[in-house]
Amino acid sequence: MSHWFDKRVYWVIGATGALGRATVEALARQGATVIASSRSVTTAHFSGWPGVFSWPLDVGDSAAVDHVAAGIIDRFGRLDGLVTSSNVAAFGEFHALADEDWYRVLEAKWLGSVRPVRAVLPHLIAMGQGAIVLITGRGGIDPSPQHFIGSSVNAALDLLVQGLGRRYGPQGVRVNAVAPGPIASPRYQALQQASPQSIEPQTPLAGPGKPEDVASAVLYLLSDAAAFVNASGLYVDGGGKRYV
Numbered sequence: 001m002s003h004w005f006d007k008r009v010y011w012v013i014g015a016t017g018a019l020g021r022a023t024v025e026a027l028a029r030q031g032a033t034v035i036a037s038s039r040s041v042t043t044a045h046f047s048g049w050p051g052v053f054s055w056p057l058d059v060g061d062s063a064a065v066d067h068v069a070a071g072i073i074d075r076f077g078r079l080d081g082l083v084t085s086s087n088v089a090a091f092g093e094f095h096a097l098a099d100e101d102w103y104r105v106l107e108a109k110w111l112g113s114v115r116p117v118r119a120v121l122p123h124l125i126a127m128g129q130g131a132i133v134l135i136t137g138r139g140g141i142d143p144s145p146q147h148f149i150g151s152s153v154n155a156a157l158d159l160l161v162q163g164l165g166r167r168y169g170p171q172g173v174r175v176n177a178v179a180p181g182p183i184a185s186p187r188y189q190a191l192q193q194a195s196p197q198s199i200e201p202q203t204p205l206a207g208p209g210k211p212e213d214v215a216s217a218v219l220y221l222l223s224d225a226a227a228f229v230n231a232s233g234l235y236v237d238g239g240g241k242r243y244v
């Protein structure tokens with residue numbers, strides 16, 4: 001992938017998470033400039049990564065999302081793409097989860113994708129090019145019993161990706177999803193702890209996967225290698241459930 005990311009600027013939201021961080025580091029390794037956002041991110045998170053700039057943001061604050069998007073374009077002069085990977089944990093049985101649990105995920109992941117995409121689109125359209133990747137999840141087509149909230153939001157985001165890709169593709173903006181299956185991470189551990197009676201099944205490739213596996217898929221979709229890939233989803237899940 002050499003040179004595709006030279007002089008390009010990307011914004012990764014959820015950058016302190018397992019998958020966001022792997023994506024930030026993979027982009028930086030390819031020579032991109034990366035703006036890393038989350039509520040708690042500090043310069044310490046990416047010390048030793050000269051191309052990475054930490055920019056704290058709570059995606060629950062719509063005005064702040066717009067402000068950071070404008071600030072990035074103002075400071076770096078361009079923006080080539082966006083990756084959204086923010087979420088909170090809300091695992092448990094459907095009947096035991098409250099409105100508050102649903103709202104937390106809707107804010108962090110659903111609106112946490114909608115707001116940044118909306119904020120960057122005018123700039124990408126003006127440039128006539130750009131790539132957006134939403135991290136969704138395999139649960140969007142295959143919900144596990146302890147994860148109906150996140151799974152529903154993943155399904156909704158997968159649909160949004162189709163619509164956005166078709167709507168804005170003609171203006172040069174590609175929009176795709178990466179849908180991970182089980183990935184070794186604190187989030188996956190928390191899901192396992194919430195559902196010890198139904199541990200995720202083995203995938204055909206064993207697993208769980210690594211955050212770097214997800215980052216590789218994101219980089220592909222951001223790169224010119226994926227120039228004809230739009231309104232689509234790439235599953236990084238080892239092939240789904242293993243049936244024997």
Ligand SMILES: NC(=O)c1ccc[n+]([C@@H]2O[C@H](COP(=O)([O-])OP(=O)(O)OC[C@H]3O[C@@H](n4cnc5c(N)ncnc54)[C@H](OP(=O)(O)O)[C@@H]3O)[C@@H](O)[C@H]2O)c1
Binds near residue numbers: 107184187
């Ligand atoms: N890990 C897996 O196995 C797996 C599987 C399928 C799908 N996924 C999806 O992949 C995405 C990333 O997963 P992950 O494992 O990296 O999760 P994670 O480690 O929990 O990271 C979540 C990130 O979101 C940020 N965040 C939460 N609320 C935010 C807010 N209001 N504003 C800004 N940032 C916010 C967190 O940072 P702060 O706390 O600093 O804000 C953190 O950086 C999630 O959408 C998850 O559903 C993960």
